[in-house]
Amino acid sequence: MLACRRSVVRLSSGRKFTSCLDDSSRWRRHSSTGMCLEYSRNGDPEKVVVMKETTLPVPTGNQVLMKMLAAPVNPADINTIQGVYAVQPSLPSIPGNEGVGEVMAVGDECGEILQPGDWVIPRVNAMGTWRTHIVAPHTDLIKVPSNADMVTAATIAVNPGTAYRMLKDFVPMSSGDTVIQNGANSAVGQAVIQIAAALGINTINVVRNRPNIHQLKDYLTRLGATVVVTEEELRKSESVKALPPPRLALNCVSGRSGTEILRQLAHGGVMVTYGGMSRQPVIGPVGSLIFSDVTLRGFWMTRWNKEHFNDSERQQMVDDLFQLAQSGKLKPPDNTLVPFADYIVALKNAMPKEGMLGKKQILLF
Ligand SMILES: NC(=O)c1ccc[n+]([C@@H]2O[C@H](COP(=O)([O-])OP(=O)(O)OC[C@H]3O[C@@H](n4cnc5c(N)ncnc54)[C@H](OP(=O)(O)O)[C@@H]3O)[C@@H](O)[C@H]2O)c1
Known part of the structure; x- marks a missing residue:
């Protein structure tokens, strides 16, 4: 069995859970697949989104391998899958615009910028966060405090x-x-x-x-x-x-x-x-x-982020929001944590059928 380094993840409810973090060398030797959600045509998310296995490359150069911890289901994700959002990705596509991940391994050009164990959120739009692992250039990621509440970190970028x-x-x-x-x-x-x-x-x-x-x-x-x-x-x-x-x-x-x-x-x-x-x-x-x-x-927000991709103003916003969260002044939205394997439940609950929406659905990886 693969040994792993353990890290404790905090939840706003006060609960904690322990995540299993492989180190880089073990990743190289043992792990090469993950799971993702994907859709190949627009339509009812419950019908068109499927779960499949993906092969993961070993991160090289400026790349980072991250393990997703949590990602929300936002209205824009639903509308994108339905095909009614203003901007549409080419298909097939992995949905998910935000979330928080933990760095597992880094390529040799990442220097001190990111280390295994760091927490990161996407800097780019439509990263496709509804998957267990992502390999991306470090320039596409923003480092966030790894002692933050996990749901807060997963949901801070888009809505707050x-x-x-x-x-x-x-x-x-x-x-x-x-x-x-x-x-x-x-x-x-x-x-x-x-x-x-x-x-x-x-x-x-x-x-x-x-x-x-x-x-x-x-x-x-x-x-x-x-x-x-x-x-x-x-x-x-x-x-x-x-x-x-x-x-x-x-x-x-x-x-x-x-x-x-x-x-x-x-x-x-x-x-x-x-x-x-x-x-x-x-x-x-x-x-x-x-x-x-x-x-x-x-x-x-997508346009603002593109126009301020690397600006200090953007970093200031992220810092201010985490500071508010850490001082107890910014709580994440009322939410339900849904295990990734039960993604259909999260999709169903995220779509208003007859009136009121319930809690924000958070996929837990
Ligand atoms: N422009 C941007 O950059 C940007 C960024 C983030 C979000 N958004 C947009 O902001 C909106 C809220 O996003 P969110 O993630 O905060 O949403 P959310 O937490 O999922 O909540 C959805 C909200 O929409 C209300 N609602 C749903 N259907 C409605 C209807 N037919 N008539 C009136 N109200 C309705 C719900 O009220 P009930 O409880 O009464 O159902 C609830 O208040 C979405 O349209 C989203 O696309 C835009």
Whole structure:
């Protein structure tokens, strides 16, 4: 049996588990296959995604061999597999845009940059993280703290990154200002609440009504939400009226929900659209445009990352997010850990069928 070096992995729940880490020489002698998910045609993810064995090259030159620890199933992954996302990879393709891995072996040109045992997240978009192992150039990876909570590390780049940028890059916001958002229980929404709270910014959080709405309101309030209202309550809410009018609106739903948060903006406010969960267009009320002179903008993390591939600004964002996480101010989204072999369960639970989404599905390798 192959001996292995053991490392302890932390989970936000406080649980720990021990992962088995082969060292480089053992990898060279013993291990050459891994497992991956793959799809060869667009369609229903439950039907088109299959698990298969892959052969792994030994890392050479500037390459790193990493063992994936955890990777989330995000809406963009689902939409890409369905063929309805704006950008489509050539097929066959391994899905998965983010996740955290542990370095197992490095090529001889990696120097001190990465060492076995380091934790890394993708620097590039669409790395294909739904697989047990990845061989990639070290330049495609970002080193992150290996003592971080594993789910936090697996989910920090896309959604908290989006929240961080939208709070920083569109309207100068300071303590006491207000931001309004819909889809406030989404992973991005939960990150917006927490980052805004850390900055002293008020948040008006709009969610869809549901039978257990009080549980959701309590949960988001505990994260730091100033006000949580349903779409139906928004216009009448006294708690909303008591806050300074929002200068920034963050829209991941569009359709009627987007229109409603746009109506709440202060004079000269900005609405940033970053998602279209309702699959409806953005509709701007004429009054908001003429009398409030609002501005409609869009944000795409993938584009920002490409434009800031190696910039210090990007490293600063990663450092700030991990610092918030390590000080307990940024928790990962409410989640369910799903063993990789049960990926079908994760795909099923990640797709809204009749209404409300559940917890973020995290593939555990
Ligand atoms: N532009 C970017 O760079 C960028 C980056 C990250 C994410 N995104 C986008 O942001 C959105 C949220 O992503 P996430 O990973 O945070 O999502 P998530 O955690 O999976 O949550 C999805 C959210 O969408 C809501 N939702 C689903 N279907 C809906 C519908 N028909 N009408 C209204 N709300 C609906 C859910 O509310 P319920 O609980 O009520 O179902 C939930 O709040 C997605 O559209 C994603 O593609 C964009």
